[in-house]
Amino acid sequence: xxxPMIHVCYRVLDLEASEKFYxxxxxxxxxxxxxxxxxFTLTYLQAPGLDFEIELTYNYGHEEPxxxxxxxxxxxxxxxxxxxxxxxxxxxxxxxxDLKGLAGGAPKFYFVTDPDGxxxxxxxx
Amino acid sequence: xxxPMIHVCYRVLDLEASEKFYxxxxxxxxxxxxxxxxxFTLTYLQAPGLDFEIELTYNYGHEEPxxxxxxxxxxxxxxxxxxxxxxxxxxxxxxxxDLKGLAGGAPKFYFVTDPDGxxxxxxxx
Numbered sequence: 001x002x003x004p005m006i007h008v009c010y011r012v013l014d015l016e017a018s019e020k021f022y023x024x025x026x027x028x029x030x031x032x033x034x035x036x037x038x039x040f041t042l043t044y045l046q047a048p049g050l051d052f053e054i055e056l057t058y059n060y061g062h063e064e065p066x067x068x069x070x071x072x073x074x075x076x077x078x079x080x081x082x083x084x085x086x087x088x089x090x091x092x093x094x095x096x097x098d099l100k101g102l103a104g105g106a107p108k109f110y111f112v113t114d115p116d117g118x119x120x121x122x123x124x125x
Numbered sequence: 126x127x128x129p130m131i132h133v134c135y136r137v138l139d140l141e142a143s144e145k146f147y148x149x150x151x152x153x154x155x156x157x158x159x160x161x162x163x164x165f166t167l168t169y170l171q172a173p174g175l176d177f178e179i180e181l182t183y184n185y186g187h188e189e190p191x192x193x194x195x196x197x198x199x200x201x202x203x204x205x206x207x208x209x210x211x212x213x214x215x216x217x218x219x220x221x222x223d224l225k226g227l228a229g230g231a232p233k234f235y236f237v238t239d240p241d242g243x244x245x246x247x248x249x250x
Contacts, residue, residue, distance in 0.1 A: 001210060003151040003202035004172045005179075006248060008133045010197050026128040036227070047129045052177050054130075057198060069194030071241060072135050073182060077128035085126060102161070116196060123131060 007044065008075060009055035010118060011066050017115045018056050019043055025094060025112060026077055026120070028054070047077070066116060074111065074119035082124040086110055089122075132169065133200055134180035135243055136191050142240045143181050144168055150214060150237060151202055151245075153179070172202070191241060199236065199244035207249040211235055214247075 012018040022028040028045040031053060035041040038060055044053045054075070079085045082099065089096045089112050099107035109123045137143040147153040153170040156178060160166040163185055169178045179200070204210045207224065214221045214237050224232035234248045 001152065001204060001206065001213070002172065003153075003204055003210075003247070004175050005177050005200060006203045007201045009199050009201065009246070011195065027126065028128075047127065050129050052130050055198075055201070066196030067192075067194035068196045069192035070136065071191030071193045071243070072197035073180075074134050075130060076132045076134065076180070078131045079126060079128055081126065085128070088126070118196070121134070122128070 005052060007053040007055045009057060010072075010116075011057045011059060011062075012116050013058075013062070013065055014115060015041065015043060015056060015058035019045070021094075021114050022054065025089060025092065068117055072118075074121045076109075076121040076123050078123050078125040080125050082107060082109070082122065085122055130177060132178040132180045134182060135197075135241070136182045136184060136187075137241050138183075138187070138190055139240060140166065140168060140181060140183040144170070146219075146239050147179065150217065150219060193242055197243075199246045201234075201246040201248050203248050203250040205250050207232060207234070207247065210247055 022045050028047055031044045031046045033043050040057055040059045043056045046053045086099055095113040097111045099110050101107045109121055112120045114120060147170050153172055156169045156171045158168050165182055165184045168181045171178045211224055220238040222236045224235050226232045234246055237245045237247060239245060
């Protein structure tokens, strides 16, 4: 019995802003949408050519920011040119950390924050 | 510039219990481990043959349960035989919801809860 991972899901306050963030910052594409009127609506995004999706849940009528807690950490994406990606995300005006390495080593990753405060780690391939 | 999704990361209180859960319930394999003594240790798990990983973070000395908040929702896995998977997870004594469908349709998914309370959605392929 096989259980491939297919998506990760989190709730967002402004669906349009979140869609735009993931499309503009990472080139993700909207693969499908499912709307359940008066209840919630779902937008699925994926990196072109990859089967794994982000499922963004927008709950109608929910107006308070969601709490992320201290358990969930982040979603990570890989990139070939880490420095170019970092410069591009900075130029876009996104909330971006400095480049980071482990134990004094070369830079290997940084974090970008999405509109709801979820962290996206960008890791050198 | 391509940004394939490569992992999702969350923090766990009992690393051994979490590793056992993902291995036993879903057949995931430990792909690698990285230890930073006195600070934190990481275990990466993946479904055989797929590049996407779960990164479990264990922080040394952390003894309080993590809070998951109401923003992060779940990680999803697909399966061919939903009813057999559901029966197997029930037999394992895991915390498992009933089979669920949307708007009165046929069962399409259910949820399993991991040792820290993170939800895993099991979806019919």
